[in-house]
Amino acid sequence: MTPFRAHPILSPVLGLEGYYEPASIDEALDILRRGNGKPFAGGTDVIINLRRRTVTYKGLVNIKRLPGIADWSTEPGEGLHIGAATPFRDLESSPSVTQRYSALAESIRVIGSVQLRNMATIGGNLCNASPAADSAPALIVSKATVTFTGNGDGTRSCLVEQFFSGPGRSILDPDGLLLSLEIPEPESNSGDCFQRFTPRGALDIAVVSAASRITLDRSSGRVQEAVIALGAVAPTPVRAGKAEEVLVGHEPTPDLMAQAAKIAKEECNPISDIRGSASYRQALVEVLVRRTLEQALERAQR
Numbered sequence: 001m002t003p004f005r006a007h008p009i010l011s012p013v014l015g016l017e018g019y020y021e022p023a024s025i026d027e028a029l030d031i032l033r034r035g036n037g038k039p040f041a042g043g044t045d046v047i048i049n050l051r052r053r054t055v056t057y058k059g060l061v062n063i064k065r066l067p068g069i070a071d072w073s074t075e076p077g078e079g080l081h082i083g084a085a086t087p088f089r090d091l092e093s094s095p096s097v098t099q100r101y102s103a104l105a106e107s108i109r110v111i112g113s114v115q116l117r118n119m120a121t122i123g124g125n126l127c128n129a130s131p132a133a134d135s136a137p138a139l140i141v142s143k144a145t146v147t148f149t150g151n152g153d154g155t156r157s158c159l160v161e162q163f164f165s166g167p168g169r170s171i172l173d174p175d176g177l178l179l180s181l182e183i184p185e186p187e188s189n190s191g192d193c194f195q196r197f198t199p200r201g202a203l204d205i206a207v208v209s210a211a212s213r214i215t216l217d218r219s220s221g222r223v224q225e226a227v228i229a230l231g232a233v234a235p236t237p238v239r240a241g242k243a244e245e246v247l248v249g250h251e252p253t254p255d256l257m258a259q260a261a262k263i264a265k266e267e268c269n270p271i272s273d274i275r276g277s278a279s280y281r282q283a284l285v286e287v288l289v290r291r292t293l294e295q296a297l298e299r300a301q302r
């Protein structure tokens with residue numbers, strides 16, 4: 001068992017009693033179950049919050065060196081496996097990811113800055129559970145699943161859209177760990193796209209984000225399946241189910257996509273806050289859903 005020890009730099013600066021670097025998942029879970037620390041991967045949320053003194057933790061548990069947790073792999077036809085502690089930069093630097101997973105690549109590219117993405121991980125983005133987490137809508141339309149430790153022994157899996165339970169909350173056990181994500185291989189008759197709106201070009205949080213995926217029937221060219229996910233318009237990232245329904249079975253004309261975008265605007269119920277009023281957010285939903293649908297269609301037809 002790794003001794004509970006003080007980190008020479010982090011502990012005094014962040015007011016921690018100790019810092020762990022467990023060597024195995026079992027060891028990490030043991031430390032977490034004893035209540036000795038908060039897990040962190042890139043630390044781009046945890047360390048910032050500690051420095052701002054908005055949270056306090058007894059200790060920190062560095063999970064980045066756990067076996068396999070920062071590994072990712074993909075083979076054409078076999079989908080994409082991503083360890084939870086994989087930094088975004090690793091994924092965006094790989095043509096085998098960016099060329100096949102367009103929406104995911106687009107969502108990663110806007111997160112923070114290159115320096116941030118060298119540290120920030122995909123698992124940290126999901127576990128932080130911000131309604132504006134940029135990877136979430138793209139992962140939802142990609143039908144990604146997450147695997148995490150269960151309440152007892154063993155692991156559980158669910159779709160990313162089922163993972164969130166409120167702002168800053170997920171169904172992950174407080175002493176648990178997110179282990180990995182699996183993203184199925186996109187079908188050749190489908191296309192997807194992610195876009196967000198921020199007042200500043202970079203280093204800003206989305207006022208609204210949207211991702212869309214369209215799958216076309218191979219013989220008729222009509223919409224076989226549509227998935228639309230929205231960020232920053234509800235306590236968790238959400239699907240726009242009514243807008244999806246209006247597309248299915250029809251020829252994907254510009255008018256139909258404009259109609260779906262209008263329905264997405266009506267079915268979401270955002271709050272007003274410092275970043276934008278509810279009506280402004282709804283107007284953005286209409287624009288972003290229409291644009292992402294158009295782009296997803298173009299990619300599906302290619």
Ligand SMILES: Cc1cc2nc3c(=O)[nH]c(=O)nc-3n(C[C@H](O)[C@H](O)[C@H](O)COP(=O)(O)OP(=O)(O)OC[C@H]3O[C@@H](n4cnc5c(N)ncnc54)[C@H](O)[C@@H]3O)c2cc1C
Binds near residue numbers: 063127204
């Ligand atoms: C300047 C700046 C700009 C940013 N810009 C964006 C942006 O544009 N878009 C965006 O979405 N986010 C942004 N963020 C937020 C942040 O960078 C991301 O949420 C990032 O992906 C978090 O990953 P991390 O590995 O650093 O998480 P950490 O800080 O290590 O952890 C975040 C949370 O997840 C938990 N956690 C991490 N990994 C695991 C795991 N495997 N199992 C269980 N719990 C875990 C931690 O306990 C903590 O609660 C920004 C942050 C900063 C500081």
